[in-house]
Amino acid sequence: MEAAREYRYERKFFVDQLDARQAIALIKQHPAMFSELYPPRYINNIYMDSPLMANFFDNVDGVDARRKARVRWYHDLFRRVDDPVLEFKIKRGLMGTKAQYAFPRFDFDTTFTGRSFKTAIQASELPKDVLEYLLSVEPVLVNRYLRWYFATPDRRFRVTVDTELTFYHLNKFSNRFLHRQVDYQDIVVELKYQHDDDLQAGRIASAFPFRMTRSSKFVQGIERVYL
8 A cells, every 4th residue: 555656745734713715815815826726625534543543643643654544525425425535645744645546336324334334345346455454444533624726827836725624423333423513613724745846835835824733634523523
């Protein structure tokens, strides 16, 4: 899963004093001339972790080399998911990359449980090492957010803006998804770029009036629905 891949930098910023409209206006006014790259869309994720929550504690403890596993799809949350993607997000300090695999289609509704997840992966054609890893973990969290996409004219620097952060507890045996934690106030902004552009990225980042952070939406979600 971690063969030679291209890593990119990801600088993350936390915005809690502005609404989405104000944050986006500041990004569009940035000297780097960011413009909207795609229409905004909702992103849905199912995150997995070990029984001892190793991925969560690696994030909290700031372990330099870490990874998270998730299944991702777009637009409606509750539906027949015909196009899910399994992603391993691999981090090395401020740099990250992804390993992606096609995931079996499944129904995400109130009948979905940890057992449903196991049934789906056992019927898949995923590589052996990936399948073995997935059988060793459990789905623990569902999160959802609305994302905007921006880029500089040369596409060397990209910015995403995530709002409406929503979190659901995911149980192994039974789920109704009636209780959720929604954060309408906080906004997560990410600046993404290649290794060779790090020097210029520092100048771009310094022009943002946002606070840099290492906190992840995965950690935030676990803390909200479990702790």
